[in-house]
Amino acid sequence: MRVKSAQYLLSAVRSEDFLDGGCPQIAFVGRSNVGKSTLLNRLVGRHSLARISSNPGRTRAINYFEINSRFYFVDLPGYGYAKVSKKERESWGRLMASYFEMASGSAMVIQLVDAKVGATELDRQSAQYLRSVGVDPVVVATKADRLKRGKLEAALASVRRDLGLPDSIVIPFEAPSGNGAKQIWKSIEQYLDSFEARDFNQGGDHA
Ligand SMILES: Nc1nc2c(ncn2[C@@H]2O[C@H](COP(=O)(O)OP(=O)(O)O)[C@@H](O)[C@H]2O)c(=O)[nH]1
Ligand SMILES: [Mg+2]
Numbered sequence: 538m539r540v541k542s543a544q545y546l547l548s549a550v551r552s553e554d555f556l557d558g559g560c561p562q563i564a565f566v567g568r569s570n571v572g573k574s575t576l577l578n579r580l581v582g583r584h585s586l587a588r589i590s591s592n593p594g595r596t597r598a599i600n601y602f603e604i605n606s607r608f609y610f611v612d613l614p615g616y617g618y619a620k621v622s623k624k625e626r627e628s629w630g631r632l633m634a635s636y637f638e639m640a641s642g643s644a645m646v647i648q649l650v651d652a653k654v655g656a657t658e659l660d661r662q663s664a665q666y667l668r669s670v671g672v673d674p675v676v677v678a679t680k681a682d683r684l685k686r687g688k689l690e691a692a693l694a695s696v697r698r699d700l701g702l703p704d705s706i707v708i709p710f711e712a713p714s715g716n717g718a719k720q721i722w723k724s725i726e727q728y729l730d731s732f733e734a735r736d737f738n739q740g741g742d743h744a
Contacts, residue, residue, distance in 0.1 A: 538722050541605050543581040548598035552635040556601055561608040561732040562640055563725055566667075567649030568659055569615025572679035575712045576649065577602070577610055580721065587612050597629070599636060608729060611636075611644070617659040637670045645675065645728040647721070648700075652678035652692050652709060656699035664700040675724050676702065681709035681717065 549555050556562075565573045574587035586602060600612040613636065614629060621629070637644075646667060650656050656664075667674050678696055681689060693707045708724070710717035 538605075538726055540581045543583055543586055543602060543604050543610075545586065546601040546603050546609070548600050550598045550632070552632075552639065555599070555636065555639050556609060557639070559643070561729055562611050562644040563608060563728070564611040564613055564636075564640065564644045564646050565649060566613045566646055566663060566674070567615060567679075568617035568651075568657065570618075571615065571649045571651050572710075572712060573612055573615065573649055576647075576677065576679060576710060576721075577612055579710075579712055579715055579718055581610070597625075599632065611640075616663065617657065633666075637667075637672065641670045641672055643732070644672070645725065645732075646672050647677055648674040649677050649679050650696050650700070650707075652681040652689070652696070653683045655692065656696050661700060664702060668701075673705070674702075675721075676700065676705055676707040677717070677721060678707050678709045680712070682711035682713055 546556070547554065565577060567573055577587040578584060581602075581604060587600065597614050599614065602610040602612070604610055613633065616629065648660070648664060648667065650660050664674065676696060678693055681692075684692055689709060693709060696707050697703055697705060706724075708717050708720045710721065
């Protein structure tokens with residue numbers, strides 16, 4: 538996809554600020570430091586649209602970006618940062634739950650897992666949670682450039698197995714070269730086409 542426009546829209550910290558489901562949303566979820574902001578920037582070809590954090594765990598908000606006046610990229614707050622309090626973890630959980638309550642019908646979810654670290658317990662819980670709300674995520678294995686040659690296939694197979702998604706595609710991504718971005722865009726485009734076809738069949742408003 539050619540990205541003609543990409544702009545930061547808003548950060549939501551309460552469900553009242555969420556953007557509604559009329560427009561397709563591509564939501565990125567994963568533990569903090571997994572490479573979400575980096576992937577987002579790479580996909581749109583902007584170096585600093587989403588802020589790459591030198592300070593992991595500090596992004597508490599849901600950040601919306603509007604792409605090509607057609608859909609949103611949604612940077613969900615990362616999980617698994619050790620230094621957050623129990624209270625903060627609970628408020629994170631509530632924010633995520635209300636996001637998916639609102640968006641599960643109109644969002645494609647890209648779940649990021651570190652290719653080298655593999656799926657952590659929190660990644661597994663996250664995949665399980667997504668399934669429970671009817672979301673079948675596309676999985677991206679980030680930082681694939683950090684794996685030794687010949688280790689990639691086995692790493693991807695472990696991610697699939699550990700997340701309990703034996704039939705899902707896991708797309709490897711390497712930020713330095715951008716390898717993998719094309720395949721990720723392909724699955725996003727498929728999603729957008731199906732969303733728009735569905736919307737059209739339901740007599741959606743195309744104004
Ligand atoms: N080698 C390598 N480093 C990456 C890759 N993606 C992200 N990083 C690094 O991982 C760190 C965390 O990235 P960031 O995008 O801020 O993670 P976020 O917390 O999930 O948004 C940064 O230092 C990035 O430069 C990748 O594909 N390869
Ligand atoms: Mg980030």
